[in-house]
Amino acid sequence: MAYVSTNPSNTSDVVTEIELGTSRTFVDAARRAKAAQRAWARVPAPVRGQVIGNIGRLVEANFEPLAQLVTREIGKPIAEARGEVQEIVDTANFFVGEGRRLYGQTVPSEMTDKQLFTFRNPVGVAAIITAGNFPVAVPSWYIIPALLCGNSVVWKPAEYSAASAQAFYDVFQAAGIPDGVFEIVFAEGSETFNGLEQALQESLVDKVGFTGSSEVGVRIGELCGRHLQTPCLELGGKNPMVVTEDADLDLAVQGALFAGFGSAGQRCTSLGTAIVHESVYDEFLSRFVEAVAAATVGDPTSDVLYGPLLDEKFALAYEKYLGWIGEHHTVHGPTGRITDSSPRNGFTGANGFFYHPAIVSGVRADDELFLQETFGPIVGVMKYSDLDEAIELGNKPGYGLSCSIYTTDPNKAFRFRAGISAGMVSVNNSTSGAEAHLPFGGNGKSGNGSRQSGVWVLDQFTRWQSMNWDYSGKLQKAQMDTLEIGANLDFRLG
Numbered sequence: 001m002a003y004v005s006t007n008p009s010n011t012s013d014v015v016t017e018i019e020l021g022t023s024r025t026f027v028d029a030a031r032r033a034k035a036a037q038r039a040w041a042r043v044p045a046p047v048r049g050q051v052i053g054n055i056g057r058l059v060e061a062n063f064e065p066l067a068q069l070v071t072r073e074i075g076k077p078i079a080e081a082r083g084e085v086q087e088i089v090d091t092a093n094f095f096v097g098e099g100r101r102l103y104g105q106t107v108p109s110e111m112t113d114k115q116l117f118t119f120r121n122p123v124g125v126a127a128i129i130t131a132g133n134f135p136v137a138v139p140s141w142y143i144i145p146a147l148l149c150g151n152s153v154v155w156k157p158a159e160y161s162a163a164s165a166q167a168f169y170d171v172f173q174a175a176g177i178p179d180g181v182f183e184i185v186f187a188e189g190s191e192t193f194n195g196l197e198q199a200l201q202e203s204l205v206d207k208v209g210f211t212g213s214s215e216v217g218v219r220i221g222e223l224c225g226r227h228l229q230t231p232c233l234e235l236g237g238k239n240p241m242v243v244t245e246d247a248d249l250d251l252a253v254q255g256a257l258f259a260g261f262g263s264a265g266q267r268c269t270s271l272g273t274a275i276v277h278e279s280v281y282d283e284f285l286s287r288f289v290e291a292v293a294a295a296t297v298g299d300p301t302s303d304v305l306y307g308p309l310l311d312e313k314f315a316l317a318y319e320k321y322l323g324w325i326g327e328h329h330t331v332h333g334p335t336g337r338i339t340d341s342s343p344r345n346g347f348t349g350a351n352g353f354f355y356h357p358a359i360v361s362g363v364r365a366d367d368e369l370f371l372q373e374t375f376g377p378i379v380g381v382m383k384y385s386d387l388d389e390a391i392e393l394g395n396k397p398g399y400g401l402s403c404s405i406y407t408t409d410p411n412k413a414f415r416f417r418a419g420i421s422a423g424m425v426s427v428n429n430s431t432s433g434a435e436a437h438l439p440f441g442g443n444g445k446s447g448n449g450s451r452q453s454g455v456w457v458l459d460q461f462t463r464w465q466s467m468n469w470d471y472s473g474k475l476q477k478a479q480m481d482t483l484e485i486g487a488n489l490d491f492r493l494g
């Protein structure tokens, strides 16, 4: 079946046409990956690190075309697309060094003439399934460490970012990865799921990495659980931003603007609800509304706050979320698609999936709008009166990816950090903006506690193996043949 990936800023611009595979295509790729993995694992880690270094250099050499392609295919503003490509380079740079570390330990034994060791072993074949809102950065968070650790990878990117995925794949292949070690498969969700199920049954996949919706994450978690596997799940978010009574409001508004509307609110780390202290609520709200009204929306190849939604599928889902706006809410400005009959000041876009930014105030804790992820340019605003209440509200939707607090009081910042369930906490910063070497991941509906990036992701793509080596020349039994040193435990001072 053919799939046509179009430019969401101008739907008559066809970016690429691809052939979608079936579950069989997926299983075949997993089989090739399985066959290639052992030889790859035997390549010394520092040499695998060199390949990762080459990937970093190749991405740098192809930086601008890759960023432009991301902008053309999913409508991400070019400045953010460049940031995204930079994130691949940052990840590669980090893992070059890890190729020379990938440390195990030497551990003392309780017996003489015996030594204990630990080693990190690759897991095997990693099946990586990613979304298209970060079509190249997020895949790199999985694929680079997976390869570095000696795994082979089968990657199923989102169809609607197929051209960006193919470009990413081609650049990686140019770095000298042996045949079969990195496979790409284009397929729809249901075919992928069936293929994954079969591949797990045939022991062709040893680890699953998935970035996408909580709903699909649950299904993948169930499937992996049946095969005694723990997937690395990076799911949705309903990320709160708390603005305290002592916050620098200009800073908070700037942060809310970027967190809520950057990438048209389509990051899993996007701001969901601003929870604002009652004493600064009106002031924050009016400044926020003003800032959003003044922002430029439109052509993502230029300097805009945001461009179109990723694809038609996302536009339709977003329209459903807009339906959650109720009578008790106040909506500041028009909502829905930007058209000739619903224009926006300073709009620079054309015929694409462009939507008005929506600020909805008067949000309540039992609103769908408060409880569910609303992937798109919409931010809820609500009031709180004491910090414990704000923390409780922040946790209530049951996600736990990222969050933010704007405050000038360290006491509040640390109380918030300890109370909030999110995997990432920003203080005086946007809810988005993870750096490539800090743990990234969520809890609750945002994930199963797995963490990507930095040294933390090594635990996803390796398994610890322990070794003990007795060179005493006799059988020494652990716990039984250990040396004992006597002590006078009845000894007391005075």
Ligand code: UN1
Residues within 6 Å of the ligand: 133, 134, 138, 211, 266, 267, 268, 269, 431, 432, 433, 434, 435
């Ligand atoms: C995602 O939306 O899946 O911190 C990841 C950020 C980005 C990553 C978001 N660097 O917002």
